[in-house]
Amino acid sequence: MNLKKHIVLAMPSHSNFCSPMIENLKFHGYSVTFIDASPEHLKKMRLSFIDKCIHFIRKALFKNSDYKELKKTWLKEDYISKMIDQIPLLTDHDHILVIRPDLFSQDRLQQLRQKSEHNYVGYQWNGLDRFPDTVARIGLFDRFFVFDHSDLNNPKFDTLNLIGITNFSFDMHQPTSTHHKGQRAYFVGLHFDERVETLTQCADILSKLGIQLDFNIRILKNIETSRKKYDDAQIKIIKKNIDFSKNIEHIYQASILVDILNPIHQGLSFRTFEALYYQKKLITSNANIKNYDFYHPDNIFIWETNNLPQLKDFLARPYTQIDQNIVEKYCFHNWLKNILDIAPYQKIVLPD
Known part of the structure; x- marks a missing residue:
């Protein structure tokens, strides 16, 4: 039965x-x-x-x-x-x-x-x-x-x-094929003082490389004071969370996903597995990602202060397909x- x-x-x-x-x-x-x-x-x-x-x-x-x-x-x-x-x-x-x-x-x-x-x-x-x-x-x-x-x-x-x-990564919706030419970068997350510098630096460098930004920050406390820390006009301050279906739309429109490590933990974010599932390039400040079986330097750029000149070369390289069994594992x-x-x-x- x-x-x-x-x-x-x-x-x-x-x-x-x-x-x-x-x-x-x-x-x-x-x-x-x-x-x-x-x-x-x-x-x-x-x-x-x-x-x-x-x-x-x-x-x-x-x-x-x-x-x-x-x-x-x-x-x-x-x-x-x-x-x-x-x-x-x-x-x-x-x-x-x-x-x-x-x-x-x-x-x-x-x-x-x-x-x-x-x-x-x-x-x-x-x-x-x-x-x-x-x-x-x-x-x-x-x-x-x-x-x-x-x-x-x-x-x-x-x-x-x-x-x-x-x-x-949620797997109810099958990803569609996309080309990765480094045209648009997507970030969404909560404001933390500890990651403002990295986030604004990332936005500045990507803009100078000709990348369109889709950066979204939600501020929960001290909104006016915190808002002033994002002086880049391309960083949007949002009033509520982006829901799941809208988040997927943003991912489809992007060729790069950006993940700035939450300072209060070391675990891999959902953004990491969205990048893997939807075959998007990932820029992340979480160096621990190197220890996972899906890591590939053509697909994942670990943001460190001494390697930023290598970002342009990373964006120019084509995305390397990851074994489907590994994708399905996550x-x-x-x-x-x-x-x-x-x-x-x-x-x-x-x-x-």
């Missing part, structure tokens, strides 16, 4: 990966129950008259103004708890995948744990030091994956039985089989 594959996906919806995750799971034959770690309606919550009175009294008498946030937390807990209650006990063929478990309370993760005896899997696609609340939750899972090799080598995490795995379908331990699959490991 052919059993329908089912997965419970618990992750935040505020990133632009939630919808394509669900779409790709369905594309590969899964029915999906989604549990949102960041319910959108709670962000717009207005206090009732009684709650406003409580908030006013606490603030006036006790100098305590956190009631609204406490109320939101309670409502979030109640909302997620009710969602979990609706999930029937899972069979051995079903799975639970939690991404960014630091956004769920330990109580809710414990509640979710009761739904599956064997197939409870966690994944942290940011470094553990960035979100340290994750660490106390790792023991709840049957398997727990991280994408940053430095977490695997960190002595303080030795007892956690972490498993290394990369990010991936696609969503194979990544998912690694995470869920569903054989057969090509094993993905992080380099030392």
